[in-house]
Amino acid sequence: MDLPGSRAGFTRSEQLQRRLHEVIPGGAHTYARGADQYPEGMAPVLVRGRGARVWDADGNCFVEYGMGLRAVTLGHAYPPVLDAVRAVLGDGVSFSRPTELELAAAEDFLALLPGADMVKFGKNGSDATTAAVRLARAATGRDMVAVCDQPFFSTDDWFVGALEMNAGVPAATRRQTVRFRFNDLDSLRELFDAHDGRIACVVMEQATALAEPAPGFLEGVRELCDRHGAVLVFDEMITGFRWATGGAQAVYGVRPDLSCWGKAMGNGFPIAALAGRRELMELGGLRTDAPRVFLMSTTNGPETMSLAALRAVIGAYAETDPVGAMERLGRLLAEGVNEAAAELGVQDHVAAVGRPSCLVFTTKDGEGRPSQPYRTLFLQELLRRGVLGQSFVISAAHTEQEVAHTVDTAREAMLVYRKALEKGSVDGFLTGRPVAPALRRHADPRRIP
Structure with missing residues (x-):
């Protein structure tokens, strides 16, 4: 099976996303799926999925979380x-x-x-x-x-x-x-x-x-x-x-x-x-x-x-016991991410929290406030290393190996996150504009030309 990662870049996905904006308002049929919910230039357009992995139009492979906006618990193509x-x-x-x-x-x-x-x-x-x-x-x-x-x-x-x-x-x-x-x-x-x-x-x-x-x-x-x-x-x-x-x-x-x-x-x-x-x-x-x-x-x-x-x-x-599997794997994921955050000293800023079968992650700035720029930086670093998700919502199809990959990826992302905290800004670390709330009143701050 392909190793997770975005080594091929997002050229084809970006081309398809521009065409999507021409024919679909917002470029997606659900606001939560919109490109404005992902780092600019890193919104993969997907072509297939199996189990807990998905592949995009550029051939990149990702371990996916969120799983179809929480609609998939047994895995893609079960x-x-x-x-x-x-x-x-x-x-x-x-x-x-x-x-x-x-x-x-x-x-x-x-x-x-x-x-x-x-x-x-x-x-x-x-x-x-x-x-x-x-x-x-x-x-x-x-x-x-x-x-x-x-x-x-x-x-x-x-x-x-x-x-x-x-x-x-x-x-x-x-x-x-x-x-x-x-x-x-x-x-x-x-x-x-x-x-x-x-x-x-x-x-x-x-x-x-x-x-x-x-x-x-x-x-x-x-x-x-x-x-x-x-x-x-x-x-x-x-x-x-x-x-x-x-x-x-x-x-x-x-x-x-x-x-x-x-x-x-x-x-x-x-x-x-x-x-x-x-x-x-x-x-x-x-x-x-x-x-x-x-x-x-x-x-x-x-x-x-x-x-x-x-x-x-x-x-x-x-x-079978899909709920039990999600609870077990979710606890494993949360423990791994939170242990890594504590080791790196960013536990007050990044954490996997919530019910194990429905985990989300926090992304806070240096003052401990929820931050869209820091959230975007974390998403960016996860994507670069083969993890796709606006959350850590898991499925019963995730394997312990995929969870371990996610923990390793999160650790590497938090190393970058810590540097941004030390600088006091995501400038120089984040490419493009931050994500924005999906149901905001105006297209700004992620309006497209």
Whole structure:
């Protein structure tokens, strides 16, 4: 297998990236994948992946982290998933009526979720969360949504209006979404008091890479929703199949009314899901006398390839232990990186932190503040040595050898990082402009001509 590294440079990738900017706004179909999230001149355009490695258009090989924005836990081109997909291709992909596969996939998926009675499949997480909000509004007759102060829930107006990057969202829509703080029940209680009888639902992740729920917090959220007649929606996009096969609700034991899924449930194949209690889900069905909810009615929601992928993923989790592998490898990675940082005296600036299956890295300046220039320098040095990733989010396909390579690479990157800290600036070390927040209001500071 090719040794990781970017010895061939990025000439071909740069040519392709310029062409991407001509035909795709931002040069990528997801803001987090944009070239402005990588050092200038070092944004590889990928051509293939296998296991935990990817190859770019210049022939460079990288150990990848982030794994398809956390969507791949079993590894790229995981054979049992590909075999399941190939098995259905010859029989057609999309039909005018439901297939037996839809029933089997729904039953398999719901067997993982004790608190859910029904499911609807779609193609992306935003469709699922927006469907949950619409369902909650219909069930409660209310308009407002309380969202936790966590990074991202949807590309639709009800959530985008609460972001800095909210051009095009009507002011009235922006006012319908209010925020509360994670692990702060009083902040949610205050919202219910301030908007008495107006909040349709609470939307939140039960945990993040960096924040576990405090004892009693999730139970308190559940109790507040019950007391005020609001629907509790758990976003399991990241936690599902990464915290546990049954998601974070299986770890923490608090049952939502609705839960939204995506990412790892298809190991990269496009599939998402809204699951929930029957009395809510049937508002979009045929067993209701209430006005019906338009609930995730999509042409490609039930296509056979992704449903076959889902069933294969569920099978892989039943037969092996991907979560255990990610936890073990993640701990190994974090320990190695943090030991190297301590040896080099930069442990207050660079660290691998968070849940082992969902690690991120800190990049702080000489004053101990999070720094985009220093983050970019760290990314640059990782890329030069064959590690690609905006995080250290791992998969079950990573090997101990690849983790060891990453630790060695991080050590070498931190040697450069330490020199920049000693100088007090990344000048002379960083090539090009620093990365910028993906969802910023303006294209500057990474505007392109």
